[in-house]
Amino acid sequence: MQPIVVPTINNNDTEAKLVAWSKTDGDLVRRGETIAILETTKASFELAAEAEGVLQTAAKIGDHCAFGSSIGTIFADAAERATVATAVPQAADGFVVTEPARALALKHGITDAQLAALGRRIVKTRDVEALVGDPAGGAGLSEAQRGIARVVSRSHAEIPVSFLVKRIAVDAALAALAEFSREAKVVAGLPDLLVWSIARLPAQFPFFFGELRDGLEFRASSAGHIGVTFDLGGGLFIPVIRDAAQKSLAQVARDLMSFRMKALRKTFKAEDLAAGDLSISLNFDADTVFVQPIILPPQTCMVSVGAVLTELALDADGRPVPRRYLNLGVAFDHRVINGGDANAFATAIKRAIEEPKL
Amino acid sequence: MDTRLRQLLARVFKVAPESLTPDSGPHTIPAWDSAAHMNLIIELEKEFSVQFSDDEVVDLVSIEAIAQRLAKS
Numbered sequence: 001m002q003p004i005v006v007p008t009i010n011n012n013d014t015e016a017k018l019v020a021w022s023k024t025d026g027d028l029v030r031r032g033e034t035i036a037i038l039e040t041t042k043a044s045f046e047l048a049a050e051a052e053g054v055l056q057t058a059a060k061i062g063d064h065c066a067f068g069s070s071i072g073t074i075f076a077d078a079a080e081r082a083t084v085a086t087a088v089p090q091a092a093d094g095f096v097v098t099e100p101a102r103a104l105a106l107k108h109g110i111t112d113a114q115l116a117a118l119g120r121r122i123v124k125t126r127d128v129e130a131l132v133g134d135p136a137g138g139a140g141l142s143e144a145q146r147g148i149a150r151v152v153s154r155s156h157a158e159i160p161v162s163f164l165v166k167r168i169a170v171d172a173a174l175a176a177l178a179e180f181s182r183e184a185k186v187v188a189g190l191p192d193l194l195v196w197s198i199a200r201l202p203a204q205f206p207f208f209f210g211e212l213r214d215g216l217e218f219r220a221s222s223a224g225h226i227g228v229t230f231d232l233g234g235g236l237f238i239p240v241i242r243d244a245a246q247k248s249l250a251q252v253a254r255d256l257m258s259f260r261m262k263a264l265r266k267t268f269k270a271e272d273l274a275a276g277d278l279s280i281s282l283n284f285d286a287d288t289v290f291v292q293p294i295i296l297p298p299q300t301c302m303v304s305v306g307a308v309l310t311e312l313a314l315d316a317d318g319r320p321v322p323r324r325y326l327n328l329g330v331a332f333d334h335r336v337i338n339g340g341d342a343n344a345f346a347t348a349i350k351r352a353i354e355e356p357k358l
Numbered sequence: 359m360d361t362r363l364r365q366l367l368a369r370v371f372k373v374a375p376e377s378l379t380p381d382s383g384p385h386t387i388p389a390w391d392s393a394a395h396m397n398l399i400i401e402l403e404k405e406f407s408v409q410f411s412d413d414e415v416v417d418l419v420s421i422e423a424i425a426q427r428l429a430k431s
Contacts, residue, residue: 182385185419189392232396253392258412260396267412284393 001080002051004058004072006038006065010273011227011296012238013040013147014154015066023055026081029074036072038065041147042237045270049074054081063106071106097123104128113214144235155294162334165290166346168353169325170308176356184250190326190353191228191282192253194305197352198280199224199244199252205345207336209277211298218300218336227276227296228256230263237263238296240276249358281329284308290327300336303349304329363425366405370398383420395419406431 009016016038023035029049036047049055051074059071075081095116097105105115105128114131115123141149155161173193181188202209206220213219224245227238239259244252262268281293281304289309293302306327313323328349332342367382368375371389384390390398399415402408402424408431410418418424 178385178388181419182383185383186416187384187390187392187395187419191392254416257392257395257416260392261399261412261415264396264400 001076002053002074003070004035004047004049004074005070006047006067008067008275009038009040009045009270010042010238010240011275011279011299012042012151012236012273013067014150015064015147016040016045018059018061018063018065018071019044020061021055021057025056026078027055029053029055040270040273041144041235042273043268043270054078056081058102059106060103063103065106066111068111069106070112095121095123098125101125101128104132142235148236151296152294154297158297159295160334161295161331162337162339162342163292163329163331164339164342164346166328166330166343166350167325168328168350169313169323170353171324173353173356174308174324176358180249180358184253186250186253187257188249188253190284190305190308191280192249192256193353193356193358194280194303194349195226195228195241195244195256196247196249196252198278198303198349199226199241199247200352201345201348202245202277204348205341207341208301208332208345210300211275211277212300212333212336213298216335221277223277225274225276225278227279228259229279229281230259232260232263234263234266237268237273238276238279239263239268239272240274242274278303280304290329292329293331295331295333300333301345302331304331360425360428362405363421363428366401367398367421370394370401378421380422380425381420402428 006016019037019039021036023029029035031049031052033049034046035049038045038047053074053076055074057072059065065071097115101123104125110128110131118127120127177188177193202222202224210218210220223243225240225242226244227240230237241252241255278299279296279302281291281302283291283306286307288306290306291304293304295302308324308326310322310324312320315321328346330342330346364375364378367378371387373387399410406428418427
């Protein structure tokens, strides 16, 4: 008996809407076969069977299913299905959830862990209603904005965040990027250099790249899957450059340009938005001094950059000269990362930008 | 160079039309950054009634490349 679990499709959402079942109850399914279509606020996602067997659905078309929740079961055979499928749904750790309560929990993205925390043997509708309270996203919000509301609410509720800002001079980087763009025939800018540079830091700063799961279990990732924010008027998207640690600066620049067009045209696919190890918030609009980003659970860090600004600085002879700079923000989960490490991380980024080695 | 293309590029990057050559690109036009590149793509699509694929967009980084792509439409 294999539960059909909704994976964490991306870090921009906490749940997905069940759009369709590709099979019906009692059908034989094969491992790897698409059995359901889910849709987040950003893209659709085909859910494949993780085992071969007989399908029994639980969630209904249109249900909003929390990441990590079960929406059905694949039984070993028809006999097992006949024995179990009609039983009252029961969570793994022993409590029973009534069907209406289960539907309400699914609708509001309430997880089994939250239900278990109630400490009740039987969870009823009113128990779930008490958990729902004032759901994030009031009347009039778009579905996409409701998804953002759920993520930022969870972030504020779960993550004790701390924040530091580091000033970074960018004249040398801008000059180097112009030369690099000419040679590589790409449009490479500061966002590309930031992604490329940060993706090379997991070995030195493992706790900034990965996932903090329940029970304070941290899983580091060295892949350098870097999420980048895009809001071009069509909503906020955080696509992820996969394996950025292995990519050239030119390839990162090409990937980011492709993402910009997808954000503009709203043509992202689910795989573009799959969970990253760390995210970067880009805020280059004129005169944006800095931005305090919101960490996307289960990540532990989010980096932000503001606009390129100009100041007067003193050259080697003590004469005032114009200098371009930006403010780099590092928001970090203080359960995992302390201020000294965050400062070292920001300093490493500063060095990579101020002394670019392209 | 096509007059419409030259005028469009001059407008997007706020440069004199006569300063543009087929070799012009991000390395010769300081305003040609990633944000401006997107604006350029949008304006090109409107002006010439074309739609570039995401893959094409990243390669249109010189006036010559843009002209060659438009010639295929």
